[in-house]
Amino acid sequence: MPAMILLLLLTGYPLFQVIQMSFFDYSDKANPVFAGASNYEAIINDPLFWNAMSNTAVFTIASVVCGLVLGLTLAILLNQPINTRFRAIYRSLLMFPWLTSSTVIAATWILILSPFGLLNWFLRSIGLESLGQTAWLSEESTAMFGVVLANIWRSFPFMMLMFLAGLQTISKDLYEAAEIDGAGFMHRLRYITIPQLKSILLTVAMLEMIWNFRSFDLVFLMTGGGPMNATEVMSTFIYHFAFRKLNFGYASAAAIIMLLIMISASILYLRASLRKEANDH
Numbered sequence: 001m002p003a004m005i006l007l008l009l010l011t012g013y014p015l016f017q018v019i020q021m022s023f024f025d026y027s028d029k030a031n032p033v034f035a036g037a038s039n040y041e042a043i044i045n046d047p048l049f050w051n052a053m054s055n056t057a058v059f060t061i062a063s064v065v066c067g068l069v070l071g072l073t074l075a076i077l078l079n080q081p082i083n084t085r086f087r088a089i090y091r092s093l094l095m096f097p098w099l100t101s102s103t104v105i106a107a108t109w110i111l112i113l114s115p116f117g118l119l120n121w122f123l124r125s126i127g128l129e130s131l132g133q134t135a136w137l138s139e140e141s142t143a144m145f146g147v148v149l150a151n152i153w154r155s156f157p158f159m160m161l162m163f164l165a166g167l168q169t170i171s172k173d174l175y176e177a178a179e180i181d182g183a184g185f186m187h188r189l190r191y192i193t194i195p196q197l198k199s200i201l202l203t204v205a206m207l208e209m210i211w212n213f214r215s216f217d218l219v220f221l222m223t224g225g226g227p228m229n230a231t232e233v234m235s236t237f238i239y240h241f242a243f244r245k246l247n248f249g250y251a252s253a254a255a256i257i258m259l260l261i262m263i264s265a266s267i268l269y270l271r272a273s274l275r276k277e278a279n280d281h
Contacts (some may be wrong), residue, residue, distance in 0.1 A: 007244065015259075022252035029246060036248035049254065051229055052237035058144060059219070059233055060212040063151045064205055070152065071159030071204075076193070077158070079167040091164075096156035106221035109150035113137050137223055143246040147222050149230050155211075159204050166200040167193070200272075206269040208263055234258045 025035035043049045078091060097105065112118045113136035124132030136146040170192070178188050194201070216235035219225065225232035225240065232240075232255065242251035 018255055020251045021221045021248050022256050024248075024249045026246065026248045032249065035249065037043075039249045040257070042250065043253055043257065048229065048232070049237065052232045052234050055144065055229075055231060056213060056233040059148060059151070059215070059231075060209055062148045063155060063212045064208045066148070066152050067159050067208060068201070068205060070156045072163050074156070074160045075163035075167055076189075077166055094160060095157045097153050097156070098161075100154075102154070102217040103221060105150060105154050106218055109146065109153070110137065110222060113146045138227055140228050143223055143227055145231045147219055150222060151212065151215065155208060159208065162200055162204050163197060166197045172197045202269070202272065205264070209265060212275055213262060213265075214258070257272075 021032075022039055023034060023036060024032040025038070074094060078087060078094075114120075115133065115135045119136065120132045123129075128203075134142060136142045143151065151214040162258055174192050174196075175188055176193060182240065183191070214235055215233065216239065219233050220236055224257045226234040235258075238251045238254045238258070241247045241254065
């Protein structure tokens with residue numbers, strides 16, 4: 001009960017305030033006026049909102065899909081019986097991005113993606129002179145790529161660790177039997193590894209979808225939502241209206257819409273998990 005009371009005070013009461021604020025017009029900050037659903041109507045008709053939604057979808061899907069592929073690939077490599085002497089060192093080094101603060105990650109990738117940064121130097125060194133002059137975070141067409149790249153680097157260690165734990169629970173007899181039957185690596189991956197990791201894949205994908213959908217710090221630190229709203233995601237959209245334009249009612253309505261989307265995704269995931277458990281039993 002004490003824990004529940006504390007949880008309600010820390011989350012329930014602020015949430016109630018945000019819901020309440022979403023129905024008020026804060027043009028006069030000292031005397032907000034009840035505006036009904038006008039904030040929600042304005043958001044639905046706001047092209048900037050839909051731009052933020054689109055950018056959030058691109059950021060989330062690209063980060064999750066690429067992170068899952070990279071995390072699973074590295075987990076499979078680390079699970080091999082070779083290089084057992086240095087395996088602990090490899091794991092520690094690969095976990096480093098996940099343990100680093102967002103501020104440090106943002107500063108590092110801003111330097112890497114700058115016009116005179118490491119990425120452009122590498123591109124010029126392999127003969128791609130035109131690409132090697134790109135200001136990755138300053139151009140509308142490439143800014144999202146730079147932010148997603150940094151986010152993948154930050155998030156893949158968690159997925160790698162989860163997959164590695166799952167791989168170590170798979171019986172080696174399954175792989176030995178498959179090898180005897182002549183199954184190659186891709187067949188073993190398709191018919192043994194992925195099915196055995198299905199529950200972990202779904203859990204990690206859902207967690208990463210939620211975390212990336214509400215991601216704020218990395219985008220804000222690297223681009224602030226720019227250039228020209230090219231990397232404006234829902235979190236930075238809400239921040240700009242709340243703390244720069246001081247339109248608290250509008251920002252609150254956007255926050256509630258974002259919350260409803262995340263709750264809907266969570267419900268779908270829970271229903272799928274419960275259905276899977278029921279089928280397993």
